[in-house]
Amino acid sequence: MEKYCINSWNQIVELLNSDAKQGISENDCGALRAKYGTNKIDLPSGNKIYRHIFNALKEKSAIIFIIIVILLFVLKSFLYGGISALILIVNLTLTIRHTIKRDREIGTLERLNFAQTTVIRDGVQKTIRSEELVMGDIVKFSKDSVIPADIRIISATELKVDEKNITGEAFYKEKFENKIIGSIYSLTDMKNILFKGSAIKSGSGTGIVISIGNSTQLGRMLAMLTYASNRKHNFGAMIYSTLEKYLIAYFVGIIIIGSYLVFTGQETQKNYFATALFLLACFPITIIAKLVFNRVIKNFLDDDIEIINFSVFNLVKDVNIxxxxxxxxxxKREMIVKKMYINNDIIASNDPYIKEITFDRIIEISLLCNNAVYNISEEAAKGDLDELAFIEFAAKRNIFKGSVESANSKILEIPMDSDKRFLTVVSKFQRRYRANTRGNVDAVLDQCTHIMIEGVEKELTEEYKNSVKEMDMNLSIEGLITQGFAYRNFTYEPSKSENIESNMVFVGIIGLENPLxxxxxxxxxxxxxxxxxxxxxxxxxxxxxxxxxxxxxxxxxxxxxxxxxxxxxxxxxxxxxxxxxxxxxxxxxxxxxxxxxxxxxxxxxxxxxxxxxxxxxxxxxxxxxxxxxxxxxxxxxxxxxxxxxKNYIDGFFKIRYFSRVFDRNIDRGFKIYSMTILTELLVLLGTLIIGQTECLDFWNVIIINGLLLIPLSLIILLKNGREIGKNEVIIRALIFSIINMVSIYKVDGKEATIVPLTIISMEILLYTLFNSSVSIRRFSKELTMAMIALLIIIIGIAGVILINNIIPRYIIVIELSVSIIFLIIFEILARKWQNSLMR
Incomplete structure (x- = not known):
């Protein structure tokens, strides 16, 4: 880019084989597009759906679930296989839909590619779509034009440009066609270049296209969106990576034991193998993730924090800068007029107002060079903080912006830019005109030849200049933000073409405090x-x-x-x-x-x-x-x-604290999931050993793994709880499976299906409530989830009884009641024991 700045425009035109008057030939456009590409910025919305599907399918967890579905169909367990396939499709669909939605949100920026542009081709001026521009095109622009590509200026007339979208500077930049002599350190130094996405605020001109599409400065910035999307959105990968560890361990174990059962050739043993695989496949992880995702985002929105990338909870943990x-x-988001330097004296903001010409003049200038709106009665404000401070300061002394503006009608405004760090407003009052200037003290002072002292314009001597600069330094040392004020009177209406901002009268300095x-x-x-x-x-x-x-x-x-x-x-x-x-x-x-x-x-x-x-x-x-x-x-x-x-330090720490809690909760969630699967597998193995053919059937797995784990996972993931060790998972699974086996022993037929459904469900529910410290004495979202879980258990048991046409014996009801009471006592004692260890 620098070579386009330091060479003359005619050298650039020659370099790009163009012509400043004739432009390029329409016949050459195709070859130029083939060589340099198009002027279209590529955005993520262009990703094809098959890429999202491929990315979802290449996850190890998805591959394991696919293998499970295939094995279930090979084992001729069509019901298990069909439901597992359906759960897999739901999981994949939600995952793919999430990534597509994320890309489409970024893709709404596609409108940046479409605009109308005036070019010269074959000596004829024509209007084309900006995406049709090619390198070397001669482009014409005027006030309110949006620049369609990066352009080297050929000719410019009073050209001022808003480049905030590119450089981030709030000032209008004055641009020209001359080559730049000297070093170029940043984009702001490229005063003969117009950047794609910037807007012409005044003037007109022509230029030659030197960069298009993704190669433009704006294109590079927008390319960051894709990069950030791919690099930072890692939460899903982390979840699936954790899931894979558990899946692989259980899958390998099931395959080893299941292979033995299949080779023995007994149909019953094959059914156990199929059930074990179905236990693993019946896990609606994306539904749980979606519900948790929505709840967490809503909770933070209530605190005025918008979570855009859910992976921030992974990223924020290790921040050290x-x-x-x-x-x-x-x-704070406010400024206050603290001190004023006029008439070689300091006036504090709380000093009583005394009508005096110099004071009134500096207040008048601060209100005329001001685009803010402030309603004192309604305390409504809109504008820059310094401008709002000037309005508020004046209003407290019964000097109002509306009254000043009505007495001084605005003729023209010369905006501030990064080189000329002050702005000027020319106003008409009575039959005279005045240029009012506000900005950087040194910059304003350099334009002045006189200074106002007690209403009298005096020559600005070196002594006065040094006094002003010394006071500016002293106010800055106090931590105040300073601005200088000046004016110039005219007996005629000045035009933009003359040097309005010269031979001015310095009025004074206002020191603003931006309170900590x-x-x-x-x-x-x-x-x-x-x-x-x-x-x-x-x-x-x-x-x-x-x-x-x-x-x-x-x-x-x-x-x-x-x-x-x-x-x-x-x-x-x-x-x-x-x-x-x-x-x-x-x-x-x-x-x-x-x-x-x-x-x-x-x-x-x-x-x-x-x-x-x-x-x-x-x-x-x-x-x-x-x-x-x-x-x-x-x-x-x-x-x-x-x-x-608002206060993003507090917001940062809220996110950081939640991320640590959430990380532990995810670990707890997977361990409780692991405990459930291990308990079920041990029960399956135990019933195989004792010859119980009907125990954990299709409906048990659907109710426990497919439904019950959803509300319980929400409790675990959203409520801070006690950490769970690996040994605790194994010990509890053994204890729970033994309780199940004792209750199942000597229970025949379909009646046996009620036992694991009731006991395993209540085990998980009670453990979740105790581990997450959910109080039953006061209403909470967690208690609501617990009630939903209990309702699922009750409806599930009733449904299994009706489906299997079971009439539970009195002894079964007693056994289950005793088991539940035992579980409650066990959890209470276990918690007391754990609390005593922590003291």
């Missing part, structure tokens, strides 16, 4: 206590940043703060060395920010980064955890893992 933006984390969060020191200590290093990005001056960072306990000495301008000249190694000590970066552009993030990641750190604009996309994408915040756009949210509108 937390990049923070000042507003919304360190400071009330408990910020506690928050920063909380971050450090978790062995996480907080690193701050801020837009304030270095002096102000030092003061506020010390107050917030982020830094201890001044060499831990560095300004963006100091980083521009550093090479890769120098920047890397600097990062070892720096904890605050001031006025850093998005390109440098992403470079800083990438260096930490390359060193093996796990990084969480916050962002709000498209300029933050590279940093959000590179980081292990991307946190969208504030007024983040749709694209920023898509590439982020989580969106936290």
């Amino acid at each position: 937390l990049f923070l933006d000042k507003v919304g984390a360190i400071t 969060e009330d408990d910020i020191e506690h928050s920063i200590n909380r971050i450090k206590d978790k062995a996480i290093v907080p690193i701050l990005f801020t837009e304030e001056s270095k002096l102000s940043a030092i003061t506020n960072a010390k107050k917030a306990n982020i830094i201890r000495n001044t060499n831990q703060v560095v300004a963006g301008i100091e980083l521009d000249s550093l090479n890769h190694q120098e920047l890397k060395d600097l990062l070892c000590r720096v904890r605050v970066f001031c006025r850093v552009n998005p390109e440098i920010k992403s470079k800083i993030v990438s260096l930490f990641i390359k060193d093996g750190h796990k990084v969480a980064t916050t962002g709000e604009t498209l300029g933050d996309l590279p940093a959000l994408n590179l980081s292990n955890v991307g946190i969208g915040k504030g007024k983040a756009s749709t694209i920023v949210k898509k590439v982020s893992d989580v969106f936290i509108q």
Whole structure:
């Protein structure tokens, strides 16, 4: 890209075999597309459905389930095989649907590929779709045009461009056609390049297409969405990886024992083998995952935290570097006018208002150079924080923006940009005109030849200049954000073509305070206590940043703060060395920010980064955890893992705490699932040994594994509980299977099917309630799930009795009642014993 900047536009036109007046030939477009590609940005929505199916089928767990289905049909257990196949299809369908939906959400950005563009081809001006552009096309643009590709400017007339989507800068950039002399360090230095996705705010011109489609700066940013999607969405893989460990262990065991049973040739033994396989296949894991997914997301939405990538609960656990933006984390989302420097004197914001010309003038300028809206009575505000602070300060002194604007009608506005860090509004009052300017103190002061002192315009001497700069420094050292104010009177209506922003009269400085969060020191200590290093990005001056960072306990000495301008000249190694000590970066552009993030990641750190604009996309994408915040756009949210509108430090720790609890709960869930399967397999083996032919049948497995585990899994996964050891799983499975065998002994026929259904179901239910500490004394979501589980057990038992036409004997009812009472007593004693060990 740099070669297009440092060479003249006619050299670029020649390099691309084009013509500034005639454009390219329509006949050459096909060859150019074949060589360079199209101007269409590829997005994930283009993924074919077969890819999603293939990705789902290549999971080891899916392969095991497929093998089980095949074996069941080979064993001629068609009912078992059919239901297992149905469960497999449901699991795969939900998994595939989730991945397709995720890609389609990103694919809504496809509209960026479609727009109308004016080009010159064969000397004729025509309108085409932007996706039809090719390298070397000559493009015409004017006010409100959206740039369709990366373009080197050939001619420009008063051209100002909004590049916020690309560079992240909120200022309009002035662009020109001349080649750039000197070094180019970032995108913001490319003042003769227009980037795809940026908007023309004023002026017009022509240019030549130098980059298209995925090769454009915007294309590279959007490509990050696909990369982030593939790299970060790992929660499902983690779940299936854990499931595979249990499946493989049980599957291998069942195959070894089952193979022996099949080779003996007895039909009954083959049925046991088929039932054992069905036990494993009858597990609606994706239904459980979907229900848990929805519940967790809803719970966090109630706390104003939007979980975009569910895998954030995996990613957040190991974070050891937390990049923070000042507003919304360190400071409140508000600014307050704290001090004012006018007439060579400091005025505090709480000083009584005395009508005076200089004071009234600085307030007037602050309201005219202001696009915010603030309703004092309704406390409704919309606009930048500094502009809202000016309006509020003036309103408390009964000076209102509406009244000032009605007396000073706006003629034109000259916006702020990154080179000229001040804005100017020309207004008409009575029969005269005035240019009102607000912005960076040094930048404003450089445009001034006079200064207003007690209403009188005096020559701006070096003594006055030094006094202003010294006061600006002192206010910054106090941690205030400073802005300078100036004006220039005209006896005629000035035009944009003349140098309006010169020979101005300096009025004064307003110092704004962006208050620290009330408990910020506690928050920063909380971050450090978790062995996480907080690193701050801020837009304030270095002096102000030092003061506020010390107050917030982020830094201890001044060499831990560095300004963006100091980083521009550093090479890769120098920047890397600097990062070892720096904890605050001031006025850093998005390109440098992403470079800083990438260096930490390359060193093996796990990084969480916050962002709000498209300029933050590279940093959000590179980081292990991307946190969208504030007024983040749709694209920023898509590439982020989580969106936290307000205090994202608290939100970060809520996610981090839940991730650790959730991780333990997933482990508990799989161990209770393992305990259930092991108990059932031991019961099957026991009944085979004692010759009980009818015990765990089709309906038992469907009710326990297919239905009961759903509400119980929700309790386990959403409610914090006690950890479960591997030995406990084995011991409990043995105990539960022995209780079942004792109860089944000497029970004949279909009546035996009631016993394991009742006892195993109640075992799992009671164990889940005790392990998760679910109280039956107060209503809760977990108690509701427990009641649903109990209802499934009761309906299931009644259904089995009706299906098998069983009339339970009195002795069976007594046995089951005694077993349930024993289980309750056993759980109570076991819990007391475990509690005593923990003391």
